[in-house]
Amino acid sequence: MSDARYRLIGSTASPYALKLRGILRYRRIPFDWVIMTRELRAATRHLKPMLIPVLQYPDGSHGAETTALAHDLEVRHEGRSVIPEDPAAAFLNDLLEDMADEWAVKALFFYRWWDPEDQEYVARWAGEEWSVFDAEPGSAEEAEAMRIRQVGRMPILGATQENRALLEESYRRMLAAFEPHVGMNRYLFGTRPSLADFAWYGQFSQLAIDPTPMRIMRAIAPRTDIWTRRLDDASGVEGAWHTLDRALEGAAGALLSLAGELYLPFLAANAEAYAKGAERLRIRVWGLDYTLSPFKYQVKCLDRLRARFAALPEDARARLSGSLDEAGALKILAGGTA
CATH class of the missing domain: 3.40.30.10 (Glutaredoxin)
Known part of the structure; x- marks a missing residue:
C-alpha cells in the first residue's frame, strides 16, 4: 500500500x-x-x-x-498486527473482542442513559457529534432530542430496571478481570495490544468519562482507568506476544471465565429464543435475571464464533479446549446449549 x-x-x-x-x-x-x-x-x-x-x-x-x-x-497493511500469531490465542482474541462489542456495550448503554446526570452530560456531547437531528448543532434542542431518542431505546437494548442488577454486577466483574493485570505495556496477549484490547479500550473509554461509571471505575479499578487513557494512542508501543498459557494467567483468562459464565450463555439463549420465534430470552447468572427480545445479529455472532472454533487447526483447538471447558465455554462453542 x-x-x-x-x-x-x-x-x-x-x-x-x-x-x-x-x-x-x-x-x-x-x-x-x-x-x-x-x-x-x-x-x-x-x-x-x-x-x-x-x-x-x-x-x-x-x-x-x-x-x-x-x-x-x-x-x-503489514506489520504491527493486532491479531496474535498463535491460532489458539487468535481465536480467544476473537471471543474477547466480541464480548466487548456485544456485552460490555450493554453496561455502557445502561449507565449512559439511566441517571439524569449521565443523560444530560452525554446528550449534549453525542447529539452534536452524531448529527442525526434537524436542530441547531450544539443547541439545547439537539441535546434534548438525543436524550429522548436514546432513553426511548433502553427497553429494546435491555437497559431496564429488571436487568439493572446484572448489568451493574457485570460491569464490576469486567473491571475486576482487568485490574490486577493491566499496567504499562501489559495487555491481554502480551506486551503489545490486540484487537480485543482495543475493543475493551473502546468501551472503557466511555465508561471512564460518563459520570456514574467513571466514579465506579476510579474507586475500584484505578489501574484500569489509567490503562484506558494510555491505550488511546499506542503508536509508540513495541512488544511481543505471550504464549497462550501465560496469557491465560492474566486478564485474558479472567475474561474467558466471564465469557463462560455470562456472555456465551447469553448468546446461546438468544439463538435458541430467536430460532423458536420467542418474544423474550431469559438467563439467570450469579443469581441475577436478565431478559431481552432476541436479536438476529447476535445469532450471527455465535455462529461466527462457532465456525472459527471449528476451523481451528486440531492442535490449536486441543491446546485451548481445556481452558474453554474449565470456563464453561466449550460446550456452547462446540454447538451445545448453556
Whole structure:
C-alpha cells in the first residue's frame, strides 16, 4: 500500500470509533480523524446499516463495522498486527473482542442513559457529534432530542430496571478481570495490544468519562482507568506476544471465565429464543435475571464464533479446549446449549 491517507469519520462519544482510531494509531496507518457532520452523514447514507464510525479508504470508497474493518486493514497493511500469531490465542482474541462489542456495550448503554446526570452530560456531547437531528448543532434542542431518542431505546437494548442488577454486577466483574493485570505495556496477549484490547479500550473509554461509571471505575479499578487513557494512542508501543498459557494467567483468562459464565450463555439463549420465534430470552447468572427480545445479529455472532472454533487447526483447538471447558465455554462453542 502507498502512504495515501484514510479518513475515519466518527465521534468521541462512540466506543467503536475510538476502538478503530486506536487501532489505526497503533498500527501507524496514515489517517485523518473527522467528526461526523450532517454533510458526511448524507454522503455515507448508502451504507446499510448506517453506523459510526465510517472508514473512508484512500480510493474514496467507504466501509463500516469495526471488526470487519480491522481484519481488512490486516490484509492491506503489514506489520504491527493486532491479531496474535498463535491460532489458539487468535481465536480467544476473537471471543474477547466480541464480548466487548456485544456485552460490555450493554453496561455502557445502561449507565449512559439511566441517571439524569449521565443523560444530560452525554446528550449534549453525542447529539452534536452524531448529527442525526434537524436542530441547531450544539443547541439545547439537539441535546434534548438525543436524550429522548436514546432513553426511548433502553427497553429494546435491555437497559431496564429488571436487568439493572446484572448489568451493574457485570460491569464490576469486567473491571475486576482487568485490574490486577493491566499496567504499562501489559495487555491481554502480551506486551503489545490486540484487537480485543482495543475493543475493551473502546468501551472503557466511555465508561471512564460518563459520570456514574467513571466514579465506579476510579474507586475500584484505578489501574484500569489509567490503562484506558494510555491505550488511546499506542503508536509508540513495541512488544511481543505471550504464549497462550501465560496469557491465560492474566486478564485474558479472567475474561474467558466471564465469557463462560455470562456472555456465551447469553448468546446461546438468544439463538435458541430467536430460532423458536420467542418474544423474550431469559438467563439467570450469579443469581441475577436478565431478559431481552432476541436479536438476529447476535445469532450471527455465535455462529461466527462457532465456525472459527471449528476451523481451528486440531492442535490449536486441543491446546485451548481445556481452558474453554474449565470456563464453561466449550460446550456452547462446540454447538451445545448453556
